[in-house]
Amino acid sequence: MAKNKTLIVIAGPTAIGKTALGITLAQHFSTEIISADSRQFFKEMSIGTAKPHIDELAAARHHFIDSHSINTFFSTGDFEKQALEVLEEIFSKHDLAIMVGGSGLYLDAVTKGLDELPDTDMQIRSQLNALFETEGLEPIKAQLAAADPEYYAKVDQANTQRLIRGLEFFLSTGKKVSSFLTNSKKQRPFDTIKIGLNMERPLLYQRINHRVDLMLQEGLLDEVKSLQPHKDLNALKTVGYAELFDYLDGNITYDTAVEKIKQNTRRFAKRQLTWFRRDEQIHWFSPDQTDDVINFLENSINRVS
Known part of the structure; x- marks a missing residue:
């Protein structure tokens, strides 16, 4: 091109x-x-x-x-x-x-x-979606804030999918999304x-x-x-x-x-x-x-x- x-x-x-x-x-x-x-x-x-x-x-x-x-x-x-x-x-x-x-x-x-991110566990995504349906966003926010405070500080607090994705990534890989965001x-x-x-x-x-x-x-x-x-x-x-x-x-x-x-x-x-x-x-x-x-x-x- x-x-x-x-x-x-x-x-x-x-x-x-x-x-x-x-x-x-x-x-x-x-x-x-x-x-x-x-x-x-x-x-x-x-x-x-x-x-x-x-x-x-x-x-x-x-x-x-x-x-x-x-x-x-x-x-x-x-x-x-x-x-x-x-x-x-x-x-x-x-x-x-x-x-x-x-x-x-x-x-x-x-x-x-x-940034290229490793694959995550779809079962964990389903579990987090179920948690969101039953208990809302607060427990997901709390877990993400503890697991990856750097990503939590950047992410749109009203974006359910991004919050779930961040926690899903940590629970699947044991690593923080923030460590992959090179910008x-x-x-x-x-x-x-x-x-x-x-x-x-x-x-x-x-x-x-x-x-x-x-x-x-x-x-x-x-x-x-x-x-x-x-x-x-x-x-x-x-x-x-x-x-x-x-x-x-x-x-x-x-x-x-x-x-x-x-x-x-x-x-x-x-x-x-x-x-x-x-x-x-x-x-x-x-x-x-x-x-x-x-x-x-x-x-x-x-x-x-």
Whole structure:
């Protein structure tokens, strides 16, 4: 792959307008889009993951939308490998590719690479998932904090899967995940330009609340009902689904579930921004600065090519 190939990354919190900008850029630069959203991979989850609509998918070719089933284990490492293969295919036809997503770890996996971790014991994962179901997250947090305080201090405290993964790794190997996290960046055969989208917090929260209302109007509750038999899968332990499962199980009222979805989505957006702000390579714009983004990219691509 020639070195003058460029990957344009569009990052930012949920509901900020990444999909619309990605499509505009893909059309402007005549290229294709890789979705780096850790939930839009799953074909059974559509409304609650805010997937691009049919007309948006028709406007530009997308990869990793509806690409996997919730019944398939699809790790960040799997995404890294498969996304690099798709990028090679895109770069065989185009000089530019677009990657859009709010999942910082997935974006980093492609642009920086992941550390190689030894395999873990699936039986231990099942036991920890069962512990989470019966006793919640606190005993897992306590064990992880004692076993690997370095990893515990870094990990997103609200990310159930990452907490379980850290403890699972220690119990399987006797070693700390933190001892494998070198943070060494892998060399990639393409240049990367990162665009971040942000806006005033009250406006973002307004957009999030409005999007949740739209999802419910579009039939989110029916989608969640159809997935009830699979609610124990990791893919479904996520905002928008977990709260409505709680409602369907009779644990909370419908109105409480809706308010919790909005609240948890706002918290998720805040964590996303915290993650992305650590990346000094991101150039920040507001969602209404499309022309500025295009001008910036054209100038940047000319400089790196």
